[in-house]
Amino acid sequence: MAIPHPRDIQLAAVRWLDERYPFTKAIEESMYQRVPNFANAFYYCFGGMVFVIIVLQLVTGILLAIYYVPDARGNPAEAYSSVLFIQNSVYLGWLIRGVHFWGANILIFMVLLHMARVYWTGSYRAPRELNWMVGAIMLLIILGFALTGYLLPWDTKAYFATEVTIKIAGSPPPPQLGAFIKQILQGGPVVGPPTLQIFFTAHVFLFPALIILLMYVHFRFIRAHGISEPM
Ligand code: HEM
Known part of the structure; x- marks a missing residue:
């Protein structure tokens, strides 16, 4: 029996996959989108x-989660010790943590x-208002990432900064609403182990899932509308 050429095996494999789902068509559609010339300006790269x-944040976050322990009980707490361990002992831990920290700021x-x-190119106007709103929600999620991530090292600065933010978040009237928000965020009468547990869950499970979903929606909208014409 003649040995098949590797290219024929490759083609047969692609054909087999395409008969089950139009992978080639989907990849071509996503890779070969024509972009208008005006979108060459550098400020169209920001998104x-x-x-x-x-x-990058998702990748470095997963690497940090391998060693991070979300436990605020005890003194020193495991959360704090595990961050010190990442910083000083884990191979390239200082780099991964530094990239995650600076990535969040940038x-x-x-x-x-x-x-x-x-805003400057007026691209929030019809028919893109919904995509602007999706963007606004993503902005809130990104700020949520910053707030919840700040507490995770469980050092003095993180503790007292979070105490202040929760106080502010829990201050809108009527008092019942403020108290409710505070209870949801804090998980108890003071900032403590339940707060860290809540912030960790939001930072590592809830917000990543939401942002991935919303980025997908954002990109589907961009594909549906095309990039807006300059004003
Ligand atoms: C997770 C954060 C975000 C990502 C990954 C993202 C990504 C992108 C990308 C890649 C584009 C294509 C054009 C460009 O790059 O300028 C775009 C367009 C757009 N973005 Fe975002 N974006 C985000 C957040 C936001 C926010 C916070 C807003 C506004 C509140 C927003 C509103 C829009 C709108 C309206 C367009 C369409 C612009 C046009 O057609 O010219 N995005 N986004």
């Missing part, structure tokens, strides 16, 4: 840069630049 930083800056571009 893409936000996306790249979010991917992310907020880039999102604001991206929003400024969308």
Whole structure:
């Protein structure tokens, strides 16, 4: 029996997959989108840069989660000790943590630049209002990431900064609403182990799931409308 050429095996495999789902068509549609010339200006990159930083945050976050322990009981607490361990003992831990920290800061800056571009070119107008709203929700989620991530090292600065933020978040009238928000965020009468548990869950499970879903929606909208014409 003649030995098949590797290229024929490859083609047969692609054909087999395409008969079950149109993979080739889906990849071609996503890779070969024509982009208008005016979108070559550097400020049309900001949204893409936000996306790249979010991917970097997800990757470095997963690596940090391998060693991070979300336990605020005891003194020193495991949460604090595990961050010290990542920083000082884990191979390249200082780098992964540093990239995650600076990525978070640059992310907020880039999102604001991206929003400024969308605002400046009037791209929030019809038919893109819904996509602007999706963006606004993603901005809130990104701020939520920053708030919840800040507490995770469980050091003095994180503790007292979070105490202040929760106090502010729990201050809107009527008092019942403020008290309700405070209870949801804090998980008890003071900032303590339940607060860390809540913040960790939001930071590591809830917000990543939401942002991935909303980025998908954001990109589907962009594909449906095409990039807006300059004003
Ligand atoms: C997770 C954060 C975000 C990501 C990954 C993202 C990504 C992108 C990308 C890649 C584009 C294509 C054009 C460009 O890059 O400028 C875009 C367009 C757009 N974005 Fe975002 N974005 C985010 C947040 C936001 C926010 C916070 C807003 C506003 C509140 C927003 C509103 C829009 C609108 C309206 C468009 C369409 C612009 C047009 O057609 O010219 N986005 N976004």
